[in-house]
Amino acid sequence: MRSAWLLLAVALAAQADDRRSGRNTMSPALRAMQADDTQHPAQLALALGREQWAAGAKSCASCHGEPDKLRGAATRYPAWDHGLIDLPGRIQRCRVRHQQQPAWAPEAEPLLALSALVAQQSRGLPLQPPRGPELDSAAAQGQRLYTTRIGALNLSCAQCHDERAGQRLGGSLIPQGHVEDYPVYRLEWQSLGSLQRRLRGCASGVRAKVWDWDSAELLALQTYLARRTAGLTMQPPGVRP
């Protein structure tokens, strides 16, 4: 009887939420690669991240202690702190303000490595982006962008990732477009990449004008996407095809 109730509860939960993380729709080989830390292609980046974490007189470690003190931090981005800010943006701000070092270029190797290291600490936690009036309006703007047709191909994000998720584009599966595993190691990139890189890649894929790094549009889209994914378990850094 109890197991019947449990089954019913699981069935109801499954019905209520048909969101699936991209890592659960990948091929078994890729899933194994992400699940096994010793096979994970981001392990060198994580090693660099740990090196960066402790580097310099005013290192990350000198304020934050061990990286695992930041468990849960990555679940709360993008956030509002005198402007919209995502996790790599927060690391940049910390570097400029507190470490008094020049900011890294977008997608710089050490920046991605630190983002991956901080995000890794939140493995197994649900993504819980914060709320607030500014964030709400950013998410609304992001949702408008998500559903607006752009580019020469005249496609919106929603047309692929909501309406046609699970179908195929050429040989590849169209994922639901969840953001719980970023930064991800994409095999096509042969490197780690941020969510902004992913979104810029999508924009250029539909032949649209590519948004600038850290532009209001990209951050708004990220805010909306985080809410769309909210509640799914994070396993960053991810592996994607």
Next chain:
Amino acid sequence: MATRAVITLPARIKAGEAFEVRATVAHAMETGYRTADEGTRLPRDLVRRFECRLDGELVFAADLFAAVSANPYLAFWLRAEKSGELSFSWRGDKGFEHRETRPLVIA
């Protein structure tokens, strides 16, 4: 930036039983066939040889060539009867050399 390598050994290794070693080193593995944005040829820069020694005795080696990807990842199997020290070395162009050692503890 110092060269980074990640080496993984199983947590428990039994005497006489094969175990898997996984090793990767951060290296661009520039083939010498690519051109930079300005059109100049990017010079070849490869890891040429990987060696793994157990207490000085060569137990695994690999010659690497231009077709091997960046951050070459090698997984191979070893069998040992007694504990010792595993040393790993990567050598390549432009005097590239990186060494790592790991204790091998037989349970």
